[in-house]
Amino acid sequence: MPAPVFLPPTSYEYTRVQRVVGEARTPADDVLAAEEPLEIRLGYGPSGQREHRTLAVTMRTPGHDEELAAGFLLTEGLIRRREELLGVRPCPDVQKPEEQGNVVRAELAADLPLDLPRLERHFYTSSSCGVCGKTSIEAVHAAACPLLPADGPLILAPVIHQLPERQREAQAVFEQTGGLHAAALFSPQGELLLLREDVGRHNALDKLIxxxxxxxxxxxxxxxxxxxxxxxxxxxxxxxxxGIAVLAAVGAPSSLAVQAAQDFGMTLLGFVRQQRYNIYSHPWRIISEEPEVRSEVSEFRS
Known part of the structure; x- marks a missing residue:
């Protein structure tokens, strides 16, 4: 994997504030995480008959926009392999000043079938809109979300404790703004391989993927x-x-997240902070340094 890359200066902005400490109020400078809309457009169809349309608009922190679009296409099921994406580039032919730098176009392979009615329905409804869990999980399986391998990686339990601090040390923009989410990819030994930040949690993960x-x-x-x-x-x-088999979160998982992780064969950890965490599914991938404990957790495999 490439070394961690951080966000450009356009990912934050400066502002003047009134800072209050006790009864004292003084003017000061503050740093804000930038948030702007990104329009993702699609190019598709056979050579000589290419068509273009807007796919989605997402609020994001500027930076790594091509990666965000590519990750979005993959995780929403529009593409399944790298070969199905010819490329992603900024759109040069935008009409409005506010669109400058905020529109990208993803060119799909000429022979890739595109489910236009599915696009019209804007994929499947998210849980925030009140859809029942069973319908959402069935929609994900219908989009060919793969079952994960029934083997490693096996992670020593103490390694998990180290991940939040290593993530925070690498979050340069968060340290300045306090307003960004992060998605970080680690080796089984706890080495930080890749990190992406964004004002949106889903965007940060789409950028990383x-x-x-x-x-x-x-x-x-x-x-x-x-x-x-x-x-x-x-x-x-x-x-x-x-294809990520171990997902750790600083906060709590939802009930539907736990159900999905169990179904997909994923090890899901929550409340990973302050030298503690909970294992919600497939705990056999988290092992102890003691061999006898390691043999015990293997009984939990499903």
């Missing part, structure tokens, strides 16, 4: 993913599409 896709590194069967905040169903689904 998109970087791996464009680098030809998928599937990520031998890696560990740590996300800031809670673990939602959609984050579990995106990680499963990328």
């Amino acid at each position: 998109g970087a791996a896709l464009l680098a030809g590194q998928l599937p990520l069967h031998r890696h560990v993913l740590l996300v800031s905040g809670r673990a939602s169903f959609e984050l579990v689904q995106k990680a499963a599409v990328a």
Whole structure:
């Protein structure tokens, strides 16, 4: 995997604030995480008959936009392999000043079938819109979300404790703004391999997965993913599409996230902070240094 790459200066902005400490109020400078809309457009169809259309608009932190678009296409099921994506580039023919730098076009392979009615329905409804869990999980399986390998990686339990601090040390923009989520990819030994930040949790993960896709590194069967905040169903689904078998979250998982992780064969960890965490599914991948304990946890394999 490539070395961690951080966000450009356009990912944050400065502002003046009134800082209050006790009864004292003084003017000061503050740093904000930048947030702007990104329009993702598609180019598709046979050579000589290419068509273009807008796929989605997402609020994001500027930076790594091509990776965000590539990861979004993969995790939403529009593509399944690197070869189905010819490329992603900024659109030069935007009409409005506010669109400058905020529109990208993804060119799909000429022979790739595109389910236009599915696009019209805007994929499947997220849990935030009140859809029942069973319908969402069936929709993900219908999009060919793969079952994960029934083997490693095996992670020593103390390694998990080290991940949040290593992630925070690498979050340069978060240290300045305090307003960004992160998705970080680690080796089974706890080495930080790749990190992406964004004001949106899903965008940060799509950027990370998109970087791996464009680098030809998928599937990520031998890696560990740590996300800031809670673990939602959609984050579990995106990680499963990328082949990630171990997902750790600083916050709590939702009930649907746990159900999905169990179904996909994913090890899901929550509350990974302050030298503690909970294992919600497939605990056999987290092993102890003591051989006798390691043989015991193997009984939990399903």
